[in-house]
Structures are given as C-alpha cells and as structure tokens.
Amino acid sequence: MGGDSGAREGPAIAKRASRGATAATGRRISGADWIAGAILAAWALGQLARDAILPTALLFYVPSPLVALLLLAVALVARFRRLPWLRIAVSALAPAAVALLIECRWLPATVAPVAGGAPLRVVHWNVSGGWVAPELQAREIARLRPDLVVLSEAPERVARRVAPALPGFRHETFGSLTLLARELLDGEWLERDRRLQVVRGRFGWGGRSWSVFAVNLGSSLLEPRDPSLRRVVAQLEARRPDLVVGDFNAPRRSRALGRLPPGWRHAYDEAGAGWSATWPVPVPLLAIDQTLVGPRLRATGYRLTGTPWSDHRLQLVELVPAGPG
Helix, strand or coil: CHHHHHHHHHHHHHHHHHHHHHHHHHHCCCHHHHHHHHHHHHHHHHHHHCCCCHHHHHHHCCCHHHHHHHHHHHHHHHHHCCCCCHHHHHHCHHHHHHHHHHCCECCCCCCCCCCCCCCEEEEEEECHHHCCCHHHHHHHHHHCCCCEEEEECCCHHHHHHHHHHCCCCEEEEECCEEEEECCEEEEEEEEECCCEEEEEEEEEECCEEEEEEEEEECCCCCCCCHHHHHHHHHHHHHHCCCEEEEECCCCCCCCCCCCCCCCCEEHHHHHCCECCCCECCCCCCECCEEEEECCCEEEEEEEEECCCCCCCCEEEEEEEECCCC
C-alpha cells in the first residue's frame, strides 16, 4: 500500500513542480523582454527629443512602422522559445499608433468651395537623377497637367528630357534642382552648400506673380538636419515666399518643421489624407518630401503617387489664392 501511494504521489509532485516552473518562467524577465524594452525605450527617446541633437535624431529617423514590426518579431521569437510574448506584442501598439494616428490623417480634409478658375497645380518629384525610364517620368509629370513643376535630383540633362513633354513651359536648372512653368520669370540661389540648397523662383499664374522655394537637404545621417531646417525657416521668414517644396530628407514632425511661422501650414495637414510617407518606394516609411504653404495660398488638394521610376513618391498639390488682391 505504501509503495503504491508513493508511486501515485510521484507524478503529482512532478506536475506541481512543472506548474511552478512554468509560473516562474511567466513571471521572470527574459532576454526577449530586455531586447523589446531597449527597442521601445530608444524609439520613445527619439519621439520625445526628435532631432534636438544628432543621436536623438538618428533614433527619431527610425520609422515607427519598422519599430512595430521589430517588436512583433521579438514577440514571435519569444513565443517560439516558450517565453512570455504577449506583453512584447502589446508594446508594438505604441509605435503603430504613432505611425497611423499621428504621422498620418485618414479623414479627407474639409475644403471650402473654390470660386472662379482652376486651382494652381504643383508637382514636386525627386526623380532620382532620371536614370530609370526618364521618358516615362516625363510622361507621368505631363499626365498630371501641372502649372508648376519642381524636380529634385534633376540636373540639366533631366530637364531637357522633361521639358518637351510640357509644351509652352520654360525651365531653369540650378545644380540638381529644376523649375518648370509656363510663366517662369526668374530664379536665384539663396543657399548653396553641401548640406543645404535653396533656390528662389518667381512665376506667373492667374494674372499675378508668385514665388516658390525649391529646397534640398543633404542625405548624410552623420550630419544634423536641424541647423539646415532652421536656415530654411529663417529664409522663409525673411523672404516670404508663397510656397516651399522639396526633398527635405527630414520628417514632417522635425522640430523646425513642427514650429512654422504664423500663417504657414503643411499642405498634407491642410488638404491631404492617407499614408503620408514618401520614401522609399515601393514601401514608403518616412515622410521626407514636403510642401509648405504660405499665407497667400491655401491647399485644396494633396496627393502622393508612387511609380517604379523613382525611390520617392511624387507630390501633387492643388492651391488657390487665400484672398483677393
């Protein structure tokens, strides 16, 4: 009898020990938890400090959707190894929410009716040097029926291929920035160095003269973008253009771009909706191509288009005068 009782208690004791070990495993902090915590903390620091200094800028530039995917991958590995995984998966909701609810807007903008003629249609596109299907790039631009075109990474050889697709347009090229318009009046360099290039152009539309800044920031991650962005804002305040477009190589939520002078807005915030990232195609994760609208204009439409011929999505902005005179 005693032997039978001991034999029966042996498996029971083993089961209780197994349950205790499982409970201990569930309570302890695993290596996966440490990895997920480090990823989440680094991302949160970047979101809070943004591009205040170069180290936090590098964290800020890591796309939030990528952080969410990394956390889900860690959770999947933890589940495969029978470690606590649910809390890691839940932590991915934070970067996903920022990507979907803060970096993007999903409800169409409420736009007041436009009286009078057609809006000003502006196309900005980083054409990646025009090395891939330049004829198709030109055809895509012409298909959008623009009034003003600003091209980034578009030296003179690209301008000569695009211009014939836009009969009646004039063009001027400044380094790798090209302006095209029917009534292109003039253009000049405002900033021209390795980190920042800004061209000021004037063009006619609707019987009035308008000014535009074409902007390009350097893409090196080893150089801070905030000083260059502040130079752009300083030029904006001093020169008062009507429109600023270009490849900023910096997210729309950068510190300088988040504190624009009174009367200035992001065209996407004013008239856009949907996934806002512009780079890299075919899976855009960062909104680094920008359009800023000045007090004399208001945006009534904003659309992004991806193609196989560039690693940047194309911006199409529709604008109308903000008031008479």
